[in-house]
Amino acid sequence: MKFLKIFIVFLIINFGALGIGSWLMAEGPQGDWYLTLEKAPWTPDGWVFGAAWTTIMICFSVYMSFLYLKRPTQKIIVLFAIQFILNVSWNFIFFHQKLVDIALIDIVLLTIIVTAFLFTYVKDLKAKSLFILPYLIWLCIATSLNLYILLYN
Numbered sequence: 001m002k003f004l005k006i007f008i009v010f011l012i013i014n015f016g017a018l019g020i021g022s023w024l025m026a027e028g029p030q031g032d033w034y035l036t037l038e039k040a041p042w043t044p045d046g047w048v049f050g051a052a053w054t055t056i057m058i059c060f061s062v063y064m065s066f067l068y069l070k071r072p073t074q075k076i077i078v079l080f081a082i083q084f085i086l087n088v089s090w091n092f093i094f095f096h097q098k099l100v101d102i103a104l105i106d107i108v109l110l111t112i113i114v115t116a117f118l119f120t121y122v123k124d125l126k127a128k129s130l131f132i133l134p135y136l137i138w139l140c141i142a143t144s145l146n147l148y149i150l151l152y153n
Contacts, residue, residue, distance in 0.1 A: 006068055010061035013084070018053055021088045025095035033098055040148035042141075056135045063131035067117070070124050079113060086110035100150045107146050111139040 094103035122129045
């Protein structure tokens with residue numbers, strides 16, 4: 001029961017981040033600016049982003065729930081808060097402000113934080129650490145997409 005309560009809290013926070021991020025991105029991927037960019041050949045179709053982020057946030061909520069139950073420390077909360085801010089702000093920086101270079105810095109920092117979660121707590125969570133892998137894999141893909149746009153536009 002304790003896991004379920006914490007899991008629901010993390011689900012609300014993580015899906016809240018997606019909602020805030022969507023709200024902050026103005027027209028986002030449907031806007032003229034984005035549609036006219038030269039995008040990487042491996043850029044997924046639009047529907048993939050929604051499916052990926054839904055899966056990622058469910059898995060990340062499971063991961064954070066296990067981690068918080070194992071180590072309910074201030075450090076975990078601070079890392080999670082930094083991750084939240086970087087995740088939400090990328091949408092604003094990239095889509096709303098069109099600052100592709102600053103967005104790249106943001107997403108690299110986000111990738112570092114998620115990687116730090118994985119490697120710092122793998123001994124504590126063991127196989128449960130697999131729940132953070134979809135997030136890390138997606139961030140690597142998204143970082144490559146951001147970099148491509150920076151280099152070719």
